[in-house]
């Protein structure tokens with residue numbers, strides 16, 4: 001029998017929504033901070049036994065209905081040939097891609113070689129997770145491209161916009177290469193044992209409808225189609241882009257992860273209008289509510305469960321959990337979702 005999580009991914013009714021949280025393994029957990037006190041972040045990502053251990057930490061503590069592989073969006077970007085360093089402020093790429101010439105430094109890598117540590121971490125996890133499904137992930141082509149182009153987490157994404165508008169052919173080539181590399185990387189994760197894939201489009205909220213149509217839609221659609229063909233459900237998370245939901249429906253995901261800016265009922269309607277027949281939804285609690293009183297948290301959980309409709313709904317946050325989140329509030333959230 002399918003787990004609650006996989007049943008919801010396939011749009012089926014579930015007795016309660018399955019629940020997991022974006023960035024559920026991380027700095028809000030004391031046991032994660034303990035591991036990080038003696039290992040650097042990238043080293044943690046590249047050491048399968050440790051990556052598997054921190055993936056399991058939130059499962060042990062809260063009994064979430066899905067685990068997400070501990071890794072980072074920048075791991076495949078580094079494997080494509082771009083140097084990546086992690087600082088206190090986040091990722092930084094000293095030599096970003098700003099022209100056609102820079103593309104020569106990129107390659108579509110063999111995931112079983114360059115990212116063998118990811119495949120090995122997944123293999124270890126599948127042995128330890130029992131019935132809890134493992135979600136593999138990667139960045140969407142646009143979001144991965146913003147790191148390659150900006151060299152860090154963008155603010156106004158002006159370097160990205162300049163490349164799209166001044167050198168559209170270079171932008172298409174870059175997005176195409178990232179799509180091809182990410183496709184091989186995700187298919188390797190599925191072959192290693194990931195039961196579903198989430199594609200994070202964390203910064204797609206900055207694109208206009210025209211930019212979506214011209215640059216972003218096709219590589220995203222092609223990537224999702226290739227992963228679906230491997231037989232696992234694909235969750236697409238277009239953070240900050242609820243204004244584009246009718247267009248976004250064209251990517252053909254099994255599940256759309258919705259941020260907190262729109263009620264799930266409205267999101268479903270707009271995806272339907274865009275041509276998605278019966279989209280499953282994930283979301284969409286504002287992670288900031290985990291910093292406030294439990295009363296308000298419980299009320300919003302009830303609203304989201306109602307909007308989710310008891311069918312094809314995975315309870316999650318609208319974006320990653322904040323490092324300052326009290327563990328007790330995560331416990332309260334999980335109890336509320338389970339109706340306890």
Ligand code: CP3
Nearest residue numbers: 022023024025026041068069070071072073090200202320
């Ligand atoms: O969800 C999980 O528990 C799995 C782990 C995970 C991490 N990064 C670990 C991480 C996942 C799914 C990611 C994806 C990721 N990485 C995204 C997309 C998700 C999103 O939030 O939109 C993005 C944009 C990145 C890039 C990135 N990595 C940034 C901007 C930062 C710095 C900001 C921050 O949160 O620290 C990171 C670092 C990072 N990735 C940390 C973790 C646990 C913190 C590193 C540390 O331990 O010091």
